[in-house]
Amino acid sequence: MSRAGHWAAQPGASVVNVLMANPESKSSLIMPGEATSTCWSCGTMRAVHFCSACGKVQPPVPVNYFTFFALPRKLNLDTALLEREFYELSRKLHPDLYARADQQEQEWSMEQSSLLNDAYRTLKDPIKRTEYLLRLEGVELEEQSKTATEKARATGEVKKQVVPPDLLEEVFELNMQLEELRMQKKMGEDDPALIEELRKQKLKFEEKYEALFEELKGYWNQWDKLVDSGDEEARGKVRDQMLDLLNRRNYIRNLVRDVNEALEN
Amino acid sequence: MSYSDKVLDHYSNPRNVGSLDKSSQDVGTGLVGAPECGDVMKLQIKVNPQTSVIEDAKFKTFGCGSAIASSSLATEWVKGKTVEEALQIKNTEIVKELSLPPVKIHCSVLAEDAIRAAIHDWKKKNNGVAQNVPATTEARQ
Numbered sequence: 001m002s003r004a005g006h007w008a009a010q011p012g013a014s015v016v017n018v019l020m021a022n023p024e025s026k027s028s029l030i031m032p033g034e035a036t037s038t039c040w041s042c043g044t045m046r047a048v049h050f051c052s053a054c055g056k057v058q059p060p061v062p063v064n065y066f067t068f069f070a071l072p073r074k075l076n077l078d079t080a081l082l083e084r085e086f087y088e089l090s091r092k093l094h095p096d097l098y099a100r101a102d103q104q105e106q107e108w109s110m111e112q113s114s115l116l117n118d119a120y121r122t123l124k125d126p127i128k129r130t131e132y133l134l135r136l137e138g139v140e141l142e143e144q145s146k147t148a149t150e151k152a153r154a155t156g157e158v159k160k161q162v163v164p165p166d167l168l169e170e171v172f173e174l175n176m177q178l179e180e181l182r183m184q185k186k187m188g189e190d191d192p193a194l195i196e197e198l199r200k201q202k203l204k205f206e207e208k209y210e211a212l213f214e215e216l217k218g219y220w221n222q223w224d225k226l227v228d229s230g231d232e233e234a235r236g237k238v239r240d241q242m243l244d245l246l247n248r249r250n251y252i253r254n255l256v257r258d259v260n261e262a263l264e265n
Numbered sequence: 266m267s268y269s270d271k272v273l274d275h276y277s278n279p280r281n282v283g284s285l286d287k288s289s290q291d292v293g294t295g296l297v298g299a300p301e302c303g304d305v306m307k308l309q310i311k312v313n314p315q316t317s318v319i320e321d322a323k324f325k326t327f328g329c330g331s332a333i334a335s336s337s338l339a340t341e342w343v344k345g346k347t348v349e350e351a352l353q354i355k356n357t358e359i360v361k362e363l364s365l366p367p368v369k370i371h372c373s374v375l376a377e378d379a380i381r382a383a384i385h386d387w388k389k390k391n392n393g394v395a396q397n398v399p400a401t402t403e404a405r406q
């Protein structure tokens with residue numbers, strides 16, 4: 001390759017590299033180009049949803065939900081404020097308002113409204129919000145699990161389970177007891193000791209469930225402080241801790257649900 | 266969602282459900298979970314110490330139909346194999362055999378994890394014993 005050719009290839013290649021290095025660009029959740037668009041009607045720099053200068057609805061651009069609400073990517077969030085924003089935007093984007101606008105604008109208002117609903121539903125719920133952020137930060141549970149299995153296969157090393165072994169043990173044991181309870185009920189028998197035991201377990205897990213949420217809020221604070229710090233390593237650490245916690249929490253949520261079901265039926 | 270006939274067969278008529286004596290020297294136990302869905306799977310193998318052949322396998326899975334079918338199939342497949350042969354089993358082979366759809370691939374991953382975890386546990390218990398058995402490196406069909 002000539003020297004000129006080499007240099008000519010350089011800018012293109014570096015763009016690709018930047019995109020690859022940025023986890024967001026790999027995610028289907030976001031696409032670039034959101035910041036620089038102008039209003040299709042009046043040419044002003046547009047907002048995500050509609051133009052602040054002329055008020056026209058804009059075609060939806062794929063943005064993440066935080067950006068949609070013009071929020072920083074933080075986990076502590078003023079939900080009252082979010083709610084107000086949501087109602088305000090719902091009103092302004094309501095398809096009824098555009099009944100007499102042209103076809104295009106009507107469609108955009110519908111698309112924007114449904115995007116708004118998704119964004120609101122995701123962000124107002126503390127767990128969904130956290131999970132969403134983790135996905136934005138490149139967490140892909142299933143993909144990562146599969147990759148870890150493939151690696152274990154190739155290297156002969158053991159795959160590390162994402163939840164601690166003693167939690168798995170507990171989950172398994174409790175499921176065995178639940179199965180027993182269901183069997184007994186089917187046969188018309190009843191074992192007060194087993195029921196008592198399961199009640200106790202349920203209380204224990206409910207407490208754990210609450211405690212995990214408190215712990216999660218601690219990580220939120222850490223995350224929010226780090227958001228703009230550019231300290232990738234520290235951010236990654238908090239991210240993984242949150243992921244760990246949510247994984248454990250998923251199991252416990254299922255357990256509480258299943259115990260309740262088995263006790264009630 | 267609809268399950269394939271093979272999944273339904275294993276699901277309604279699972280092979281080798283149960284447990285082996287966890288404390289036995291010849292038994293390896295693998296307990297694994299998929300946090301995405303909260304499913305757990307236990308798979309146990311009983312290994313002949315002389316030949317390293319897996320002579321028995323049992324499982325118990327609390328999870329979806331595909332996870333139950335995958336682990337049922339896994340116990341069938343590992344029986345009669347040496348541990349080194351069993352380590353070659355790939356989740357993709359389970360996917361193929363059971364015609365699992367993409368959303369159910371993680372259930373087959375769980376089954377492969379369970380086999381590996383059980384073998385690892387057995388190896389740990391029998392430190393070094395397994396070393397003198399030649400490894401099979403050829404890909405199985």
Ligand code: FES
Binds near residue numbers: 303328329371
């Ligand atoms: S749905 Fe999770 S193991 Fe099948």
Ligand SMILES: [Zn+2]
Binds near residue numbers: 042
């Ligand atoms: Zn405008």
